[in-house]
Amino acid sequence: MQLVLIGMNHKTAPLEIRERLQLSCAEVDRTLPELMRLTEIREAICLSTCNRVEVISRVTDSEQAVAGLKSFIYGQGNLDIAEMERCLYVYRDLEAVRHLFRVTSSLDSMVMGEPQILGQMKEAYRMAVDHRTTGVLLNRLSHHAFLVAKRVRTETGIAGNAVSVSYAAVELAKKIFGNLKGKSVLLIGAGEMSELAARHLLRQGVGRIHIANRTYSRAEEMAALFQGTPVAFDRFPEVLPEVDIVIASTGAPGYILTKEMVATALRRKRDRLLFLIDIAVPRDIDPAAGEIENVYLYNIDHLQDVVDANREVRKTEAMKAEEIIAEEVTAFEKWFNALAVVPTIVALRGKMEGIVRGEMERSARWLGGLDAEERLRIEWLAASIVNKILHDPITGLKEESREKDELPYVAAVQRLFKL
Amino acid sequence: MMGIVLFKVALAVYLASAVVYGGSLWGRRVMPARFATGLMFAALVIHTFSFISRWLADGMIPAIGLYDVLSFFAWVMAAAYLALQLRTKTRVLGAFVSPVICVIMVIASVELGGGVGASAILKGSLVTAHVMLSITGEALFAVASCAGIMYLLQDNLIRRKKEGSLIRLFPSLRDLDRINYLCLFWGFPLLTLGILAGSFWARIVWGSHWQWDSKQVWTLLAWGLYAFLLHQRLVIGWQGRKAARWSLMVFTALALLLIVGKLFFRTAHNFM
Numbered sequence: 001m002q003l004v005l006i007g008m009n010h011k012t013a014p015l016e017i018r019e020r021l022q023l024s025c026a027e028v029d030r031t032l033p034e035l036m037r038l039t040e041i042r043e044a045i046c047l048s049t050c051n052r053v054e055v056i057s058r059v060t061d062s063e064q065a066v067a068g069l070k071s072f073i074y075g076q077g078n079l080d081i082a083e084m085e086r087c088l089y090v091y092r093d094l095e096a097v098r099h100l101f102r103v104t105s106s107l108d109s110m111v112m113g114e115p116q117i118l119g120q121m122k123e124a125y126r127m128a129v130d131h132r133t134t135g136v137l138l139n140r141l142s143h144h145a146f147l148v149a150k151r152v153r154t155e156t157g158i159a160g161n162a163v164s165v166s167y168a169a170v171e172l173a174k175k176i177f178g179n180l181k182g183k184s185v186l187l188i189g190a191g192e193m194s195e196l197a198a199r200h201l202l203r204q205g206v207g208r209i210h211i212a213n214r215t216y217s218r219a220e221e222m223a224a225l226f227q228g229t230p231v232a233f234d235r236f237p238e239v240l241p242e243v244d245i246v247i248a249s250t251g252a253p254g255y256i257l258t259k260e261m262v263a264t265a266l267r268r269k270r271d272r273l274l275f276l277i278d279i280a281v282p283r284d285i286d287p288a289a290g291e292i293e294n295v296y297l298y299n300i301d302h303l304q305d306v307v308d309a310n311r312e313v314r315k316t317e318a319m320k321a322e323e324i325i326a327e328e329v330t331a332f333e334k335w336f337n338a339l340a341v342v343p344t345i346v347a348l349r350g351k352m353e354g355i356v357r358g359e360m361e362r363s364a365r366w367l368g369g370l371d372a373e374e375r376l377r378i379e380w381l382a383a384s385i386v387n388k389i390l391h392d393p394i395t396g397l398k399e400e401s402r403e404k405d406e407l408p409y410v411a412a413v414q415r416l417f418k419l
Numbered sequence: 420m421m422g423i424v425l426f427k428v429a430l431a432v433y434l435a436s437a438v439v440y441g442g443s444l445w446g447r448r449v450m451p452a453r454f455a456t457g458l459m460f461a462a463l464v465i466h467t468f469s470f471i472s473r474w475l476a477d478g479m480i481p482a483i484g485l486y487d488v489l490s491f492f493a494w495v496m497a498a499a500y501l502a503l504q505l506r507t508k509t510r511v512l513g514a515f516v517s518p519v520i521c522v523i524m525v526i527a528s529v530e531l532g533g534g535v536g537a538s539a540i541l542k543g544s545l546v547t548a549h550v551m552l553s554i555t556g557e558a559l560f561a562v563a564s565c566a567g568i569m570y571l572l573q574d575n576l577i578r579r580k581k582e583g584s585l586i587r588l589f590p591s592l593r594d595l596d597r598i599n600y601l602c603l604f605w606g607f608p609l610l611t612l613g614i615l616a617g618s619f620w621a622r623i624v625w626g627s628h629w630q631w632d633s634k635q636v637w638t639l640l641a642w643g644l645y646a647f648l649l650h651q652r653l654v655i656g657w658q659g660r661k662a663a664r665w666s667l668m669v670f671t672a673l674a675l676l677l678i679v680g681k682l683f684f685r686t687a688h689n690f691m
Binding site: 273305 | 447448450507573577578580583584587589590591592593594597656658659660661
């Protein structure tokens with residue numbers, strides 16, 4: 001197959017090295033043409049994200065190519081060779097295929113199942129296509145990898161469950177309100193956690209954000225950041241009837257949102273569902289508030305439980321995903337073998353011989369009038385016509401396979417003759 | 420005859436879709452539910468053809484007799500559920516709707532094809548309108564209660580804070596509440612029109628709008644209860660758990676009363 005994948009990721013390389021490498025590899029416009037200048041490289045795709053750098057290529061000579069690729073990468077990072085050597089991994093042929101499938105399916109990611117990597121891989125592929133650095137093999141491999149990622153996504157629950165507290169809260173909010181578009185949120189306490197949750201919520205289309213903080217200037221600051229409304233801390237109960245989601249994260253020693261406040265607010269609320277998220281320790285919201293009808297209260301432990309359970313689910317789902325990937329690697333190998341020349345020639349001959357046999361049978365009636373020797377002559381005639389016709393194409397295919405470079409003829413013959 | 424064959428095929432496909440929906444719950448995956456929704460749509464199409472062929476064969480809309488009425492009830496449930504799928508993503512709700520459809524279809528199949536030879540007074544568009552409108556209304560209430568059951572389950576799951584995968588699988592509370600509301604909102608006027616059509620027809624045939632017949636009392640009770648429910652929703656602002664619980668209670672009570680009525684009371688309204 002002559003496929004080589006070389007790279008490093010968050011598991012093999014420390015941040016400082018990834019940083020330096022990523023900076024230069026991110027300029028794909030420059031790196032891709034440079035890569036292609038290496039004599040052994042025929043096709044190449046360069047994937048560079050904050051957690052990994054991978055170069056996948058089809059090469060003419062595996063050993064020389066690896067050496068060439070390594071020195072190329074050392075050049076990019078401008079780093080000590082011994083140090084780099086420890087961080088790099090090299091996969092060949094089917095191992096490379098498997099690694100690529102795992103990366104694209106997000107099994108190799110820092111947060112397993114995160115969806116960004118597929119988009120990044122698609123972008124890397126698009127860049128390679130723009131620079132015309134892909135051919136039959138990498139085109140097929142990339143599309144197969146996207147397919148595998150999709151399969152893993154739909155057939156396993158690997159991406160299904162939130163694995164961060166703030167995202168778990170967003171997921172729950174969606175299960176209560178359906179669509180979060182136009183919902184409004186009240187943040188009580190403008191800390192780091194609530195900021196993160198607010199970001200998630202905004203990405204889901206939440207409409208308005210009210211921010212109440214003991215230090216009013218901080219509330220104003222954050223309000224400016226999210227285009228929200230700052231609220232004076234002691235007046236937050238007044239906006240309660242207008243909001244659907246409350247995230248409390250103050251450092252207050254006791255409950256600052258009582259059951260009574262919630263009940264009063266709910267009476268004035270047209271849309272009577274309220275989701276209370278208490279991520280403060282000690283807690284900010286009286287647990288009794290969660291007993292009110294149509295009010296759902298989650299505290300940090302509840303959310304952490306959800307996250308822990310989800311992590312467990314992801315682990316078991318990852319096993320299923322590995323099975324899918326093993327299956328797909330075999331499928332890819334099959335395709336690759338079928339692409340090889342010999343089976344194509346055999347299939348081509350077989351098809352022609354089948355046609356001759358079929359036509360002889362169709363004409364059996366008038367052939368029956370001939371004696372045995374005449375019939376043999378006709379069969380020989382037909383066979384020799386087929387051989388003459390096939391001679392040049394087969395020679396062409398064989399020549400192509402000897403050069404072991406591109407294999408467009410094989411693909412073309414397979415398509416033209418529907419083999 | 421063709422109608423009956425198609426009915427049986429439709430029943431089989433409904434059953435298949437119910438099984439696949441069950442698989443969706445069992446495996447905690449939405450994927451099978453999508454497939455099951457497709458199956459239910461196929462069943463609905465076959466079911467529709469069954470109606471049309473029966474209509475063509477008899478020369479009148481098949482709306483008299485247990486078989487036709489229940490079959491139509493199931494048809495409306497399936498159609499309403501699928502139509503609601505266009506606006507809300509509540510696929511797994513089918514796991515609750517499809518078994519009900521299946522049970523109704525099975526009961527209907529007991530009197531397969533029967534009932535059309537009913538007396539001549541039952542022919543006429545007023546009767547057909549009465550049956551179709553009332554049944555449509557009641558079938559919508561059935562879908563509303565299915566959404567209600569699911570709402571209560573999901574509410575419970577979110578409250579208990581366990582079973583994350585089930586919470587994820589089940590539709591959102593808002594969508595379930597909306598389905599419950601929409602079914603109530605459209606079912607009530609249809610039932611009202613159905614009752615009016617029936618009473619006009621009673622006036623023509625029996626000479627008065629109202630006879631204190633057990634079935635009529637039941638219908639009035641149903642109408643009153645649903646009027647109350649709709650009022651609470653629209654005016655008082657009932658929502659969520661309370662609305663779901665009530666719509667489920669009302670529907671169950673009415674279904675039980677209907678069975679009790681059939682067992683213990685004689686009724687002049689004995690056409691099905």
